[in-house]
């Protein structure tokens with residue numbers, strides 16, 4: 001009893017096994033065939049083998065068709081391996097050849113070879129059919145970046161275009177790393193748009209175009225965003241002493257580097273760079289120095305000014321000395337003039353008075369010579385007093 005049971009179980013198991021084997025054989029021959037592309041990514045001008053896989057048993061006959069429908073009009077060839085017989089169909093082309101294992105080889109691929117191919121394999125047991133899609137890849141052409149705006153200014157719109165063919169994927173990089181996220185790429189990634197470009201977008205851009213069979217990387221494109229001049233300043237000493245050097249430097253933030261021009265008051269100076277040097281400065285060089293900074297791309301030309309004073313050697317002390325000196329000088333001249341006036345003008349008056357008066361006095365005062373004598377002695381003294389006042393008033397005038 002026990003043994004029978006065991007036998008029964010075994011026979012059931014055996015039947016199941018046989019069924020599985022039969023099924024798998026049937027599936028392999030009927031529905032289990034496939035086509036493998038060798039190489040996986042066929043390239044134009046090269047060859048490809050559409051290799052039939054999963055065939056069990058001897059192939060009695062096989063046929064290849066262009067397209068997915070099995071139609072005599074689409075037939076490339078029909079082959080009976082055992083007879084070495086190949087019948088060309090309407091779609092036959094000389095670059096197509098067959099192998100006894102059912103495979104189709106196409107050499108010298110052209111882009112129009114791309115498409116569906118269908119094979120029918122007949123073995124002793126059954127026939128099976130499979131359709132495969134053949135892609136034909138072309139290598140990507142070298143990628144080149146071009147722009148719509150060769151001299152972009154800040155906040156302007158800039159597009160960079162990656163020109164390439166046959167690419168399936170395009171990736172951009174900036175300074176060797178992937179792009180910052182705010183930038184806009186077209187659906188195919190060919191165009192990179194900066195709707196409002198900023199100075200921080202300045203950098204080296206590359207595009208990498210690739211497909212399954214090749215990859216090219218463009219030369220770097222240097223995007224330079226122009227701006228400024230801004231943040232102008234003039235540095236240098238604003239108070240210099242006579243005989244020393246006036247040395248000013250003008251600076252500004254600007255791309256491209258700006259040109260510089262200097263003015264003193266309203267006069268344009270010959271200096272054309274950021275540094276200005278005037279040696280042996282005199283008071284003539286004092287004034288309002290203006291630096292005009294021009295950006296040739298943005299056409300912006302701001303200016304800034306400083307006032308430079310040139311002091312005489314000892315500055316304040318010397319000035320004070322000059323003022324004092326001139327006051328003293330004036331006083332001195334007054335004194336000298338007074339003395340000279342007294343000496344010449346009055347002494348002449350005094351002499352003539354003596355000559356004119358003396359006789360009358362002498363004659364009138366002859367009777368009292370004693371009285372006249374003191375008067376005569378006072379005469380010169382009085383004479384000195386009067387002219388002195390005259391001199392003063394004359395100087396006042």
Ligand SMILES: *[C@@H]1O[C@H](CO)[C@@H](O)[C@H](O)[C@H]1NC(C)=O
Nearest residue numbers: 043044045046109137138139
């Ligand atoms: C394929 O061959 C043709 C003709 O020889 C040639 O002009 C073409 O450049 C080749 N293409 C590739 C991708 O090699």
Ligand SMILES: *[C@@H]1O[C@H](CO)[C@@H](O)[C@H](O)[C@H]1NC(C)=O
Nearest residue numbers: 049051052053054099101103
């Ligand atoms: C069929 O034959 C070709 C040519 O010998 C070979 O490249 C291919 O791998 C074969 N296919 C199979 C499935 O063996």
Ligand SMILES: *[C@@H]1O[C@H](CO)[C@@H](O)[C@H](O)[C@H]1NC(C)=O
Nearest residue numbers: 168169170171172187188189
């Ligand atoms: C476009 O670029 C992004 C990254 O910036 C990448 O993830 C995506 O695969 C690219 N698409 C194509 C079609 O190249």
Ligand SMILES: *[C@@H]1O[C@H](CO)[C@@H](O)[C@H](O)[C@H]1NC(C)=O
Nearest residue numbers: 264265283284285286287288
């Ligand atoms: C510039 O102007 C200032 C007064 O505004 C004047 O003192 C100075 O002498 C002037 N400098 C020149 C070189 O004209």
Ligand SMILES: *[C@@H]1O[C@H](CO)[C@@H](O)[C@H](O)[C@H]1NC(C)=O
Nearest residue numbers: 265266288289290305306307
């Ligand atoms: C210098 O001149 C500019 C005009 O050229 C004027 O705007 C500025 O006020 C002047 N600066 C001084 C310190 O005189």
